Amino acid sequence: MSDIDSYLEEYRRAREAELAERQPWTRRKRPWDAVRNFFGGKDSQEHPATAPIDTPDYAPPEEEIAAPKKRGWRWWTLRGLGLGIGLFLAIIIWLAITAPLSKSLEPIAAPEITLTTSDGRPIARNGAIVRDPVVAEDLPDYVKQAFLAIEDRRFYEHWGVDPRGVGRAIWSNVAGSGLTQGGSTITQQLAKISFLTPERSLSRKAREALIAFWMEAWLTKDEILERYLSNAYFGDNVYGLRAASLHYFYRQPENLKPEQALMLAGLVQAPSRYAPTRNWDAATKRDKLVRKAMVAAGFMTQAEVDALPVPVLDVRNKRKAVPVGTHFADWAMPQARELTETSYATLELETTLDSRLQRIAQRAVQRGVTGDTQVALVAMRPNGEVVAMVGGRDYKTSQFNRAVQAERQSGSAFKLFVWLAALRSGMRPDTVVDDSPIESGSYRPKNAGEKYIGRTTLEEAFVKSSNVVAVRLYNRLGSEAVSREARNLGVTANFIDGDPSQALGTASTSLIEMTAAYAALAGNQYPVTPTAFAEGEQGWFDWLFSGPESFDRQMRDDMQQMLRAAVNRGTGRAAQLAIPNYGKTGTSQDNRDALFIGYAGEGADRLVVGVWVGNDDNSPLAGIQGGGLPARIWKRFMAQALKGSAPAGKRQAPAKKTAPSKEPPAKPKPGDAANDDLPSIANDNEDGDEKTRIRLDENGLVISRKIDGRNVRLRLGNDEE
Helix, strand or coil: CCHHHHHHHHHHHHHHHHHHHCCCCCCCCCCCHHHHHHCCCCCCCCCHHHCCCCCCCCCCCHHHCCCCCCCCHHHHHHHHHHHHHHHHHHHHHHHHHHCCHHHHHCCCCCECEEEECCCCCEEEEECEEECCCCCHHHCCHHHHHHHHHHHCCCCCCCCCCCHHHHHHHHHHHHHCCCCCCCCCCHHHHHHHHHHCCCCCCHHHHHHHHHHHHHHHHHCCHHHHHHHHHHHCECCCCEECHHHHHHHHHCECHHHCCHHHHHHHHCCCCCHHHHCCCCCHHHHHHHHHHHHHHHHHCCCCCHHHHHCCCCCCCCCCCCCCCCCCCCHHHHHHHHHHHHHCCCCCCCEEEECCCCHHHHHHHHHHCCCCCCCCCEEEEEEECCCCEEEEEECCCCCCCCCCCCCCCCCEECHHHHHHHHHHHHHHCCCCCCCEEEECCCCCCCCCCCCHHHCCCEEEEHHHHHHCCCHHHHHHHHHHHCHHHHHHHHHHCCCCCCCCCCCHHHHHCCCEECHHHHHHHHHHHHHCCECCCCECCCCCCCCHHHHHHHCCECCCHHHHHHHHHHHHHHHHHCCCHHHCCCCCEEEEEEECHHHCEEEEEEEECCHHHCEEEEEEEECCCCCCCCCCCCCCHHHHHHHHHHHHHCCCCCCCCCCCCCCCCCCCCCCCCCCCCCCEHHHCCCCCCCCCCCCCCCCEEEEEECCEEEEEEEECCEEEEEECCCCCC
16 A cells, blocks of 8 residues: 555545534535425535545445435424415405405395486486395294295205205205205305306306305304395396385385295296296296295294285386487486495486487487488587487487497598697687698698688688698697697597698597587587586585686687688588577598587577488498588577577476376285385475475385485385386
């Protein structure tokens, strides 16, 4: 052995001894080791300080290699418990977000809203028939028992999901007895109608079960039953036990007779099929099953069930007939839903529609329109309150609202914004402009009939509706200046920067939007938002920080001067009235759209009216331009609308004479809604401002009150249902 080999052998032994004392092949713990071990990760590389020196032919002793530790039951238990807690918290958060308990207190169907004209005439009715929720402790036992017997016999025993009930339902279907309820508990049914869609899938059933457990944990059994009975569907567009008992038997649910309660309980499984007003035989057959279920559940004896008579319907449906629908009502109803909070109340909302002006508008649009050509008209006050609307020649034939939904080119009516931009830049009506042909550039429009007058004034170019002047102004002022004027006045069209054709109204807009833009000039405030309901007066604080803007006096006077000139001696002469009026014609490319928009009248009588004529297939009109038929329809409407009439909503509609009824009035039954105590009736409120009124008519109690400037009527009568 050489000296070098001896040295190496001695060094190896010394190193092995040192490593044995330091517990070789172990390493220092690091903060992230616990995390890595939890997810099954491998240990990090050995720290260099504890690694043996790499020497030739060296191998650590087998006893120095630590055997991997086995993961025992405690390790798996702790990690399983952690995952379970995390999953549970995730489910709780999901339920709190997607299934708020307060939602089960809301009606599942939008309550009924009746829209009326400004003089009180009903024009549309929409929504479900709902009434106030029921209170479980106020209901007779047999009312609650009837629903439990046929829907969820073990309601007070399970925790939202009933395995025994599911098994019993399966056995019943196999055996064909047909006596027991379905597999879903009342809690699951409430979860379904309040939070979920009607889809049939395993995932929906799983969510239904989770929400049922969630509701059982936070609500009492009676609270769950109350919410279920208050929201269940009973057919005939009726939701909730109170509405159903009044609709079918004209009784409050607290006064239902046993045979009536049993029939109502049988309807919830298939309301449309079992509604007794539509299918009496199916309803009575279902009623027999409920009676058997009452005996099977031990709620009644066979003798008691046999003694029950067949229930007698008492449907007192005296609802006023309303039109099938109108373009205005279709437009106004979504606004009504936004104005009213979710509740069980049946509301009657007064709109801004003037019944007299609406009749005038409908007559005005019928003359002169032939073939498949369509027409639309919208009339509003300068503040945006719509008083008349015609969305087409016949609503029954087409419900498409061309005054609101159709987006078409506005043609020269758009020149209002070009001229406003010119006035804002410092020009005046007598500013000289060039009305000669455009012979350079990629876009070279022509005037109508290729008539040009050379050097002229800004006013004269507007009167003649010069296309070349409009394009030259657009190029000179810039697209941003013109678009800004349109945006300020509420036009939301998609403008293309640098496109001079937009000066001629090639951007698509709606008639109601363009009419509202002209209303801004008529009322000297912008933007104007068209609305179907009277707006309340704006408070001083709101006016200071978010009030509407107004035009410079000189700018507005100059624009009105040109609008009046366009009617008196320009393209709008066919719309001229005996009183001052202002307006502008519009004809789109290839005569596909023809418009006239303008205003007339003073003070509260001022009306802003827009008329559009065109074809739904966007085909050219034969010989129709904005200064022709649309202007004549506009004049026809205005000439009748402004004959010294009072403002909309100030006249009382004449009462219709009706022949006395030959039938004697129905006598209320004991326990009927008619026998309920009525609240005291007062003519006006204590301040004497006549904002709140209570009256009793043939349909029940009506409370009228102005809320934020809007007339709202709350009808409490039950005989309508």
